[in-house]
Amino acid sequence: MPLHDRLRADPPGFGSPNIPECGVRPYSIVDKGPAYWILLALITRVITLLHPTLLKRERAMKRLKPFEYLEPNTLEEAIGILVGEGPRALPLAGGTDLLVRMKQGVVSPSLLVNLKRIAGLDRxxxxxxxxxxxxxxxxxxxxxxxxxxxxxxxxxxxxxxxxxxxxxxxxxxxxxxxxxxxxxxxxxxxxxxxxxxxxxxxxxxxxxxxxxxxxxxxxxxxxxxxxxxxxxxxPDPAPASGAAYLKLGRREGMDCALVGVAAALSCGGDERVVDARLAIASCGPVPLRAESAEAVLLAGPLDESRLREAARATAGNSCPITDMRACSDYRKEMVEVLAYRALRAAWQTARRAL
Ligand SMILES: Cc1cc2nc3c(=O)[nH]c(=O)nc-3n(C[C@H](O)[C@H](O)[C@H](O)COP(=O)(O)OP(=O)(O)OC[C@H]3O[C@@H](n4cnc5c(N)ncnc54)[C@H](O)[C@@H]3O)c2cc1C
CATH class of the missing domain: 3.30.465.10 (Uridine Diphospho-n-acetylenolpyruvylglucosamine Reductase; domain 3)
Structure with missing residues (x-):
């Protein structure tokens, strides 16, 4: 079924960020039986044990390399330490990303400067x-x-x-x-x-x-x-504005975005959008702004066809890669779907506030 027909079939409002009815599905583990997965796990284990580099990496992942750790009480102190120690030191906040990358051996700072003791930075x-x-x-x-x-x-x-x-x-x-x-x-x-x-x-x-x-x-x-x-x-939101963020992952929790789209709109009278911002996650080297989609939204009164055109333009602004989690075509298609839904939700909120 073409994308637009599927979009038309979507329920109004936010909808679920998961889109089972759309296009090529990302790979699903329920497609394979348990025997397949047991065999795959055994083969992976044997390869890991036989391959010296993989074995070394696996051993290295089990333990963090030793590092020094400081807990400054002021921002000035923290900056002073980072200046003095240069690139060997990194700031540490929650550690949910940094410590994982250190375990994986992706980064190896020899000094962590914990920022959490600095008063007033969590208000x-x-x-x-x-x-x-x-x-x-x-x-x-x-x-x-x-x-x-x-x-x-x-x-x-x-x-x-x-x-x-x-x-x-x-x-x-x-x-x-x-x-x-x-x-x-x-x-x-x-x-x-x-x-x-x-x-x-x-x-x-x-x-x-x-x-x-x-x-x-x-x-x-x-x-x-x-x-x-x-x-x-x-900044404070403009009057008559609305915004929404939708994310598609391989599952609903504990997974980073295959695609994420945020949309914010403010509307004036006569169905016109006076300000629009769209941003996309996981579809380029940095989080992207969809400026051509914003231009579409500002070009005339907002109706269903302009919403769809802006969603298409958002996909045009994305440049996703193919990786083990999803292919670039699938991601692009999902950008269009999520952009349409996020824009529609933002538009509905903004109009309610008029
Ligand atoms: C199981 C799991 C699931 C996750 N799921 C998601 C997810 O769904 N979505 C998502 O976005 N992320 C996800 N993450 C990644 C991570 O949790 C987030 O990016 C988190 O917000 C990182 O914040 P932190 O305080 O833990 O940063 P840290 O790990 O402490 O630091 C991350 C990096 O930022 C630098 N840094 C930290 N604070 C500052 C500062 N104040 N100034 C300058 N540099 C600084 C550090 O030096 C480091 O390089 C997940 C991580 C895990 C382990």
Whole structure:
């Protein structure tokens, strides 16, 4: 069935982020019987034991390499340590990403600088000048629980609820999700849609970086040596606005996004969109903004056909790769589906507020 007919068959509103009726399915383990999996596990084990590099890697994964560990009490102290120690030191927040990569041998810092003892970095506050400031060390669970955000920026709560599992969310921090610069990070598309700013402090002082200019590549940001993210700034939402984040994974929990789409819209009168932001996860080297889709939304009154055109343009803005989790064609198709659903949900919310 062509994609548009399937889209038409979708229920209105959010819908489930899982899309069983759509296109090529990602690989499903229920397709194979238990004998297949037992045999595969045995073959994998034999290969691992016989292959010296794999065996070495497996042994290395079992234990973290020794490292030094410091717990500064102030930001200045932390920055001083990072300046003094250079690239051998890394900041540690929740550790849900960094410690896993250290175990895998992907990164091997010899010094970890734990930021969690620094007072005041885990607060969520309204700024006097407007907007909300979320301290970088705020856990994803605390973001999810913070009631005023549920009113002002519900899309952030939605993204938080889709990250990992309750135990991961209670350790993982917002600053760590941004600082890791993973193209699959769940909080980042929502932050891009909300026009967030990243506050960083380093040896040359404090600066604010628009989130659009923050990511350089997978795992790479514009942060200078010894610069630490201290907060994320959220501007107040415009009147008559709505936003949504939808994620597709291979399963509903504990899986990073095969595709994620965040959409934010504000509408004026006469069915016109006055502002639009769309961001995509897991479909490029960095979290992407779908600027041509935004242009489609701003070009005229919003109706069903413009919504569909914007969803198609969002897929056009994505450049996913094929990997073991999904092929690029499937991802592109899912970007269109999720963009359509996220836009429709954002549009409905925005219109209710008119
Ligand atoms: C089982 C499991 C499931 C997961 N599922 C998801 C998921 O569904 N979605 C998702 O987005 N992520 C997922 N993750 C990844 C991870 O949990 C998140 O990215 C998390 O937000 C990272 O935050 P953290 O505080 O643990 O960062 P850490 O692991 O402490 O740090 C991550 C990186 O950011 C740097 N960093 C941390 N804080 C700062 C700072 N303030 N300033 C500068 N640099 C900093 C560190 O040096 C490190 O390089 C998962 C991880 C696991 C183990």
């Amino acid at each position: 969520i506050e309204r700024s006097a000048a407007g907007g909300t400031t979320i301290g970088a060390l705020t856990s994803i669970a605390a973001v999810e629980r913070y009631e005023p955000l549920r009113q002002s920026h519900p899309v952030l709560i939605q993204a938080a609820g889709l990250l990992g599992s309750p135990s991961i969310r209670s350790l993982a921090t917002l600053g760590g999700n941004v600082g890791r610069a993973s193209p699959a990070a769940d909080m980042v598309p929502a932050l891009i849609a909300l026009k967030a700013g990243i506050v960083a402090q380093g040896p040359s002082g404090k600066r604010e970086i628009p989130i659009d200019a923050f990511f350089k590549g997978p795992g790479s940001t514009v942060l200078g040596p010894a610069e630490i993210i201290t907060a994320i700034l959220l």
